[in-house]
Amino acid sequence: MQNEFYETWNTLTQQTLENLKKLGEANLKLSEKLMREQIELTNQLVATTTASAQEVAGTKDVKQFATLQAELAQECGKKVLASSRTCADIVAEAGKVYGQLFENGVKTAADNAQKVQQKAQQKAA
Numbered sequence: 001m002q003n004e005f006y007e008t009w010n011t012l013t014q015q016t017l018e019n020l021k022k023l024g025e026a027n028l029k030l031s032e033k034l035m036r037e038q039i040e041l042t043n044q045l046v047a048t049t050t051a052s053a054q055e056v057a058g059t060k061d062v063k064q065f066a067t068l069q070a071e072l073a074q075e076c077g078k079k080v081l082a083s084s085r086t087c088a089d090i091v092a093e094a095g096k097v098y099g100q101l102f103e104n105g106v107k108t109a110a111d112n113a114q115k116v117q118q119k120a121q122q123k124a125a
Contacts, residue, residue, distance in 0.1 A: 011112065012112055019104065023098075023101055029094075030091070033090045034087060037083055052068060055068055
């Protein structure tokens with residue numbers, strides 16, 4: 001009985017470690033995707049702001065200055081909104097992966113519990 005217990009415990013430990021490894025890989029992929037998106041957004045905002053700053057530097061009219069600032073804010077807002085949507089898609093995709101990992105973990109635990117129960121019933125009989 002003890003050997004069976006240790007075998008079951010060993011199997012459960014191995015499966016847990018495999019699931020933790022998969023979780024770590026999923027977290028790493030999520031972090032990489034979000035970081036890439038953040039870098040892309042930053043690059044776009046710097047380019048947009050730089051181009052606008054050059055234009056603003058050449059203006060002397062207050063109304064034109066205000067118009068250019070409003071255009072800059074609108075353009076930056078569009079870029080931030082697009083990036084937010086992309087990030088939401090990335091997180092939703094990661095949620096699916098986490099859901100699958102959870103389902104696999106529950107299924108594995110249920111399978112192991114069933115095996116232990118069957119072995120216990122066989123011993124009792």
